[in-house]
Amino acid sequence: MTTVEHQLREAGLRVTAGRVALLAALGDAPHSDAGSLHRALLANDAGVSVQSVHNILGDLTAAGILRKIEPANSAALYELRVDDNHHHIVCTSCGAVADVDCVVGHAPCLSPSDTAGFTVASAEVTFWGLCAACQTA
Amino acid sequence: MTTVEHQLREAGLRVTAGRVALLAALGDAPHSDAGSLHRALLANDAGVSVQSVHNILGDLTAAGILRKIEPANSAALYELRVDDNHHHIVCTSCGAVADVDCVVGHAPCLSPSDTAGFTVASAEVTFWGLCAACQTA
DNA sequence: ACCCTTATTTTGAGTCGTTCACGATAACGT
DNA sequence: ACGTTATCGTGAACGACTCAAAATAAGGGT
Numbered sequence: 244m245t246t247v248e249h250q251l252r253e254a255g256l257r258v259t260a261g262r263v264a265l266l267a268a269l270g271d272a273p274h275s276d277a278g279s280l281h282r283a284l285l286a287n288d289a290g291v292s293v294q295s296v297h298n299i300l301g302d303l304t305a306a307g308i309l310r311k312i313e314p315a316n317s318a319a320l321y322e323l324r325v326d327d328n329h330h331h332i333v334c335t336s337c338g339a340v341a342d343v344d345c346v347v348g349h350a351p352c353l354s355p356s357d358t359a360g361f362t363v364a365s366a367e368v369t370f371w372g373l374c375a376a377c378q379t380a
Numbered sequence: 381m382t383t384v385e386h387q388l389r390e391a392g393l394r395v396t397a398g399r400v401a402l403l404a405a406l407g408d409a410p411h412s413d414a415g416s417l418h419r420a421l422l423a424n425d426a427g428v429s430v431q432s433v434h435n436i437l438g439d440l441t442a443a444g445i446l447r448k449i450e451p452a453n454s455a456a457l458y459e460l461r462v463d464d465n466h467h468h469i470v471c472t473s474c475g476a477v478a479d480v481d482c483v484v485g486h487a488p489c490l491s492p493s494d495t496a497g498f499t500v501a502s503a504e505v506t507f508w509g510l511c512a513a514c515q516t517a
Numbered sequence: 518a519c520c521c522t523t524a525t526t527t528t529g530a531g532t533c534g535t536t537c538a539c540g541a542t543a544a545c546g547t
Numbered sequence: 548a549c550g551t552t553a554t555c556g557t558g559a560a561c562g563a564c565t566c567a568a569a570a571t572a573a574g575g576g577t
Contacts (some may be wrong), residue, residue: 256553256554257543257544257545257552257553257554258544258545259543259544259553261554261555261556262554263568275535276534277535278533278534291555292535292555292556292557293534293535294535294537294549294555294558295554295555295556296558297534297535297536297556298554299554299555301536308576312452313450313452313453315448315449315450315456316450318533318534318535319452319535321532329509332495332496332498332500334498335501341495341496341497341498342496343494343495344494345495355467355469355480355481355507355567357476357480357481358480358507358509358513359469359479359480359511360471360478360511361469361471361477361478361507361509361510361511361512362381362509362510362515363469363507363508363509364472364507364508364509364510365507365509366505366506366507366508367503367505367506367507367508368504368505368506369390369503369505369506370498370500370502370503370504371500371501371502371503371504372495372498372499372500372501372502373498373499373501374496374497374498375497375498378499393524393525394523394524394525394572394573394574395573395574396524396525396526396572396573398525398526411530413563414563414564415562415563428526428527429526429528429531430563430564431526431527431528431564431565431566432525432526432527434563434564434565435525435526435527436525436526441523455562455563455564456563456564514543518577519559519576519577520575520576520577521568521574521575521576521577522573522574522575522576523572523573523574524571524572524573524574525571525572525573526569526570526571526572527568527569527571527572528567528568528569528570529564529566529567529568529569530565530566530567531564531565531567532563532564532565532566533562533563533564533565534561534562534563534564535560535561535562535563536559536560536561536562536567537558537559537560537561538553538554538557538558538559539557539558540557540559540575541554541555541556541557541570542553542554542555542556543552543553543554543569544552544553544554545551545552546549546550546551547548547549547550547551
């Protein structure tokens with residue numbers, strides 16, 4: 244039994260071909276959207292419908308196996324890293340996404356001065372810039 | 381001539397009823413999406429088509445008169461504050477949005493350790509929590 | 518004050534990403 | 548092997564937004 248199968252069972256989810264294939268595809272291409280994953284699965288003869296991709300992504304995200312991020316000007320992206328609260332940097336030119344480990348977990352910026360009566364549960368940081376490829380181009 | 385008219389002309393844009401009405405509506409209800417603004421204008425007899433609302437929002441955003449934000453699980457929102465680089469706190473329950481002035485503009489968290497080859501142009505922070513109303517409910 | 522140019526708005530259609538409903542299929546505990 | 552029930556497929560639908568081209572109106576020039 245692979246690690247992936249373990250993960251699914253521990254979450255009370257059945258181990259299906261689609262879920263295993265999708266997790267594998269996401270391992271190969273982190274920060275993928277539903278469409279890309281669907282195409283990747285089709286290319287691997289692990290065909291599932293587009294709707295099933297959405298089902299799977301929703302189920303696995305709810306189970307805490309996947310993390311969903313929604314950068315501006317982009318479809319929802321999914322990644323396998325869920326344990327740590329890392330952030331992301333997005334290329335404003337091509338949309339490439341990379342992980343960013345926030346060195347200062349308790350940074351001042353994460354404790355806003357005036358919360359307007361809100362209770363703060365979490366902070367999400369998105370950096371915008373140019374990826375290596377788009378800098379040269 | 382009102383301030384709003386000045387702003388538009390300085391940006392090289394024509395002063396139209398729709399633009400003036402939309403800016404007024406945004407003043408009354410900050411952090412509004414295109415649909416809300418469209419309804420607000422209709423209620424004020426300043427009818428414009430939904431597509432025009434999108435046109436206006438796009439034009440004014442490009443001109444630097446409006447700022448566009450796109451929190452996860454939400455349509456694009458617009459606000460009048462464009463000069464300062466403030467952040468936002470969003471209610472996970474009802475979607476309410478409030479401004480947050482980041483006290484530490486040069487906070488450590490805004491200088492990620494490993495940028496994966498990216499050049500960082502800006503950082504965007506979104507806080508998630510419960511608004512005052514949703515805390516009591 | 519009136520044209521004329523051209524920015525803006527409208528009308529109408531169309532796209533993309535996602536969600537919903539429900540019957541068909543298959544996972545897996547017994 | 549069997550039956551229950553989670554999961555998947557099919558098909559329809561949605562919201563937010565974009566595109567294209569004809570109709571309108573802002574505002575500079577005369």
